[in-house]
Amino acid sequence: MLSVEKVNTYYGYSHILHDVSLEVKEGEIVVLLGRNGVGKTTTMKTIMGVQPPKSGKVLFFGEDIAGLPPYRIARKGISLIPEDRRVIPNLTVYENLKLGSLVQGKVKDLDDRLQNVFGYFPRLKERLGQEGGKLSGGEQQMLTIARGLMAKPKLMLIDEPSEGLAPKIVQEIMEIIQKLQRDGVTILLVEQHAEMAMRLSDNLRAYVIEKGEVRMSGTLEELNCRIDEVVHCLGAKI
Amino acid sequence: MISDIPLNVILMQLFFGLALGSIFVIMASGLSIIYGLLDVVNFAHGAFAMLGAYVVFCAVSLSGNFAVGIVSAIVIVALIGALVEVVLLKPLYGKDPLLPLLLTFGLAVAIPDVIKIAFGLIGKAVAYPAAFSGATKVGPLILSNYRMFIIVFTLAVLISLWIFLKKSDLGMIIRAATQDSLMVQVLGINTSRIWTIGFALGVGLAALAGAIAVPMMSATPDMGVEMTMGAFVVTVVGGLGSLGGAIVGGLLIGVIVAFTALVAGEYSNVAMYFCMAVILLIRPRGLFGESGRE
Ligand SMILES: Nc1ncnc2c1ncn2[C@@H]1O[C@H](COP(=O)(O)OP(=O)(O)OP(=O)(O)O)[C@@H](O)[C@H]1O
Ligand SMILES: [Mg+2]
Numbered sequence: 208m209l210s211v212e213k214v215n216t217y218y219g220y221s222h223i224l225h226d227v228s229l230e231v232k233e234g235e236i237v238v239l240l241g242r243n244g245v246g247k248t249t250t251m252k253t254i255m256g257v258q259p260p261k262s263g264k265v266l267f268f269g270e271d272i273a274g275l276p277p278y279r280i281a282r283k284g285i286s287l288i289p290e291d292r293r294v295i296p297n298l299t300v301y302e303n304l305k306l307g308s309l310v311q312g313k314v315k316d317l318d319d320r321l322q323n324v325f326g327y328f329p330r331l332k333e334r335l336g337q338e339g340g341k342l343s344g345g346e347q348q349m350l351t352i353a354r355g356l357m358a359k360p361k362l363m364l365i366d367e368p369s370e371g372l373a374p375k376i377v378q379e380i381m382e383i384i385q386k387l388q389r390d391g392v393t394i395l396l397v398e399q400h401a402e403m404a405m406r407l408s409d410n411l412r413a414y415v416i417e418k419g420e421v422r423m424s425g426t427l428e429e430l431n432c433r434i435d436e437v438v439h440c441l442g443a444k445i
Numbered sequence: 446m447i448s449d450i451p452l453n454v455i456l457m458q459l460f461f462g463l464a465l466g467s468i469f470v471i472m473a474s475g476l477s478i479i480y481g482l483l484d485v486v487n488f489a490h491g492a493f494a495m496l497g498a499y500v501v502f503c504a505v506s507l508s509g510n511f512a513v514g515i516v517s518a519i520v521i522v523a524l525i526g527a528l529v530e531v532v533l534l535k536p537l538y539g540k541d542p543l544l545p546l547l548l549t550f551g552l553a554v555a556i557p558d559v560i561k562i563a564f565g566l567i568g569k570a571v572a573y574p575a576a577f578s579g580a581t582k583v584g585p586l587i588l589s590n591y592r593m594f595i596i597v598f599t600l601a602v603l604i605s606l607w608i609f610l611k612k613s614d615l616g617m618i619i620r621a622a623t624q625d626s627l628m629v630q631v632l633g634i635n636t637s638r639i640w641t642i643g644f645a646l647g648v649g650l651a652a653l654a655g656a657i658a659v660p661m662m663s664a665t666p667d668m669g670v671e672m673t674m675g676a677f678v679v680t681v682v683g684g685l686g687s688l689g690g691a692i693v694g695g696l697l698i699g700v701i702v703a704f705t706a707l708v709a710g711e712y713s714n715v716a717m718y719f720c721m722a723v724i725l726l727i728r729p730r731g732l733f734g735e736s737g738r739e
Binding site: 277278281296298305307310311313 | 617
């Protein structure tokens, strides 16, 4: 479904991603692992068109989407859940969700989409009239994922959903991500809690990034065979 | 000194102030929408208001109908605004933030010159629309019908604007893009088009202000200078990027100008700047301004 081929991405003159390649197949959950500042978010931004690559391809269903503006990429069916959440603070929860549904213009099945989203995040239903900025961190994270779901994306890019949240909420969000994948949403996930992320699914694959390059990739078992290298890259086991 | 002035004179001045303030409010709302959405301080705002006044003059000369004049002013100037945003402003986004400022400053100088060439230096008068000429006695006061119309009309415009921003999808997108336009784009919305719409809406409001002001002051090529300054003072007093601030600030400044005109006519403009300076000292972000922006 998604195939990133040898992308090189820069911020001004600083070369961040070096020939990064990765693949996500339909229905899969793929995890990006790596220490702080290695380029995980930049990879997400490259796919989404927020920070387009200088060279390389981003193929989505075979079509090269590199260089398209983010809104066109969103319309192709990719939804980015950014690491800093970016709930629109002055819009209510309802409006944030509705905003998420407008990718292809006004939708007829808004209520169905809302019900679908409440199935995963029942708590949001009680908060519909509240301003997004007034929610707790955990609720904001849920709202961001829910807003992304409102677009009925084919692929969700979820960037560090557990950042700065209490362990109990993290657990809750991980279960929701698991459920999403079981329901057929394809997910590319960045996660610091490597050990937890690797147990989200049985047939999950991961890419380990170091200094803007893909160092290793494979299933949990394959990576565990090279556990010394993994520990060297992540500073932790998986 | 003020205590010597009879109550009905004070009420009259208050009425004048509210009418003048209404025009400020419409000007400042447009300025605020543009600033909030595009981060562009539109120095040419008064020039667009002046264009609105001239469109009214032309349309009323041709059709004899003031309502036609107002609608043409909004539509034509909004279209010009859209063109300006697409052709001139768009290439400057993401570059030095000074560039859009210089551009609108340049337009504020260039647009009046074009009008001088086309219409000459002498002002063009537009008669009060027949339905609102004359005055009505309300208790001890004699109130100009046209000024009453301005106050009521402004109220109607503000309510429509509020409904548009709060209840329509486009209004919601504009509010969202004002806060985080990159995120809005990531959600699949073509924000570039939203900016064009926002700029057109903002200068359309300026044109409306110029249009309703023209029967009281006649259209001159340089009328925009004072209107820009007024709108800026109002926006600074009310808080940049805040619609509520534009309303309260506009009415406040209108009333202050009207009362200074009563007691010390030559200082009425000075009073406006004095009020701005005081507010800036007490509350630098203005009455309703947000504490900080990214
Ligand atoms: N807007 C920017 N301008 C310049 N450099 C940037 C910018 N954003 C990120 N960088 C740099 O790019 C590198 C990769 O950043 P990125 O945010 O992709 O890392 P990350 O793997 O997501 O890290 P984290 O785990 O902290 O989220 C870092 O060295 C960072 O300093
Ligand atoms: Mg990151």
